[in-house]
Amino acid sequence: MKQVSRKLFVSLISAIGMSGCSYTSDAIFPSLFGSDTQEEVAANSSVPLPELGTTNFEPLEITEGGNTGTFVGQKVIGFRSELTQLQDSIRKYNDELQKIRTSVINNALQYHKVIGAIEAKLQVGTTPGNPQMYAMLQTAQNNVQVMSANTNSLNQLAAKVNSDAAMTTYLLDSIKAAYGVSGAVDEDHRQLRILENETNQTAILFNSLSAELNNDILRQQQYVETARNNIVDLNSAIKVGSYNSVGYYRNASAAPTLLTTSASAAKSGGYSASPLFVAKFNKQDVRFQDGLKQAVSSAIQKKPNVMFEVVAVSPAGGSQLSKNNAQNNAAMVFQEMVNMGVGADKISLAARTSDTAKVSEVHVYVK
Numbered sequence: 001m002k003q004v005s006r007k008l009f010v011s012l013i014s015a016i017g018m019s020g021c022s023y024t025s026d027a028i029f030p031s032l033f034g035s036d037t038q039e040e041v042a043a044n045s046s047v048p049l050p051e052l053g054t055t056n057f058e059p060l061e062i063t064e065g066g067n068t069g070t071f072v073g074q075k076v077i078g079f080r081s082e083l084t085q086l087q088d089s090i091r092k093y094n095d096e097l098q099k100i101r102t103s104v105i106n107n108a109l110q111y112h113k114v115i116g117a118i119e120a121k122l123q124v125g126t127t128p129g130n131p132q133m134y135a136m137l138q139t140a141q142n143n144v145q146v147m148s149a150n151t152n153s154l155n156q157l158a159a160k161v162n163s164d165a166a167m168t169t170y171l172l173d174s175i176k177a178a179y180g181v182s183g184a185v186d187e188d189h190r191q192l193r194i195l196e197n198e199t200n201q202t203a204i205l206f207n208s209l210s211a212e213l214n215n216d217i218l219r220q221q222q223y224v225e226t227a228r229n230n231i232v233d234l235n236s237a238i239k240v241g242s243y244n245s246v247g248y249y250r251n252a253s254a255a256p257t258l259l260t261t262s263a264s265a266a267k268s269g270g271y272s273a274s275p276l277f278v279a280k281f282n283k284q285d286v287r288f289q290d291g292l293k294q295a296v297s298s299a300i301q302k303k304p305n306v307m308f309e310v311v312a313v314s315p316a317g318g319s320q321l322s323k324n325n326a327q328n329n330a331a332m333v334f335q336e337m338v339n340m341g342v343g344a345d346k347i348s349l350a351a352r353t354s355d356t357a358k359v360s361e362v363h364v365y366v367k
Contacts, residue, residue: 049108050223052101053212057094059087059205062198065191072184076191079178082171083199089164090205096157097213104150104220111143111227118234119320128241137238141231147224154220158213165206172199226319233321275363276308281329282359292333292364293340299366300342307367308342310334312351314360326360327351333362 062084067073118136126133175196179189277295279288299306312330314323330349338344354361 049112050104051219052104052216055208055212056098057090057205057209059090059202060198062087063194065194066187068185068187070183070185070188072178072181072188072192075178075181076188076195079171079175079192079195079199082167083195083202086164086168086171086202086206089160090202090209093157093161093164093209097154097209097216100150100153100157101216104147107143107146107150108223111140111147114140114143115230115234115319118238122234122237122242123324125242126238129239130241133238137231137234140227140234144224144227144231147220147227151217151220151224154213154217158210158217161206161210161213165203165210168199168203168206172196172203175199230319230321233325237321275311276366277364279329279333279362280359281325281361288333288362289336292336295364296337296340296342303366306346308337308347309365309367310337310347310349311363311365312349312360313354313357313363314351315357316353316355318353322360323351323353326362329360330362333364337364 062080065076065080067077114136118133118140121133175192178184178192276299277292279286279292296308299308310330310333312323312326314326330351334347334349337347
């Protein structure tokens with residue numbers, strides 16, 4: 001009977017993850033196992049690409065003007081030359097930005113291909129400390145280093161943009177001051193007005209470029225941090241040859257009932273609107289057992305025939321590994337409840353993502 005329950009448990013735990021990932025055979029690893037399908041499969045990695053700006057910054061053409069022969073007319077010629085240089089800088093900075101963005105996306109695609117292949121292999125299991133898996137992880141680590149280099153390039157570009165933006169402000173002040181210089185003719189003031197307007201537009205473009213660069217930098221920094229954490233998690237998984245609790249799945253002795261609904265439907269599905277118990281797995285060796293036992297015992301005292309739902313909660317937009325870790329943690333909570341004497345038929349499992357969750361969580365609900 002225990003053997004039957006064990007098989008049921010393995011299949012049900014697998015079913016939790018079916019909506020968020022696919023279980024793939026060794027055939028998806030061409031460089032290691034002789035197949036040609038790795039790129040196609042790994043390109044479907046669940047981690048999103050970096051969200052970068054898309055604006056192409058192109059300044060307006062500068063209006064031509066003639067030489068009036070006055071002192072102010074000579075200043076106008078100088079102002080126009082300075083504005084031309086600043087607009088040339090914008091074009092150069094824009095080209096540099098687009099190249100960095102292309103590098104960011106291409107590198108992220110390569111990173112996801114490798115990470116997707118590693119995750120898929122860990123799903124089906126491999127030998128602990130597999131050197132081929134470590135070689136793939138090193139490739140992903142190299143991609144993370146490129147991410148950091150791209151972030152540095154963005155920071156350097158932002159510094160240059162901010163410096164020239166200050167020069168644009170200085171030029172605008174100089175143009176305004178030229179209105180007060182004596183000896184000008186009407187044509188001088190007409191050209192000054194045109195230059196003032198075009199310099200204002202250039203200043204706005206510099207500000208827009210700077211703002212979008214700062215957003216790109218922030219997003220890239222967050223992306224690199226996530227990628228680094230993912231590398232650490234994968235390194236731990238490769239050490240044991242699978243995700244942390246896969247051995248526990250294979251040796252579990254009880255089979256819960258799988259629900260296809262998630263806890264987000266609690267109000268309409270007959271479950272409590274708020275969880276009975278929440279465990280946040282923000283560090284290793286989280287000691288949730290005492291709190292769980294107290295909560296479960298209290299629920300059973302109030303309603304002996306109470307039914308429980310254990311929900312794996314992972315951060316929205318997180319990696320497949322993050323989702324798997326949440327499911328592993330939910331399985332540990334399930335087993336702990338069974339050890340407390342709760343019948344396996346009284347516990348169901350579900351999984352969902354949350355916009356507010358920052359780490360893997362497990363929520364326990366009651367009917």
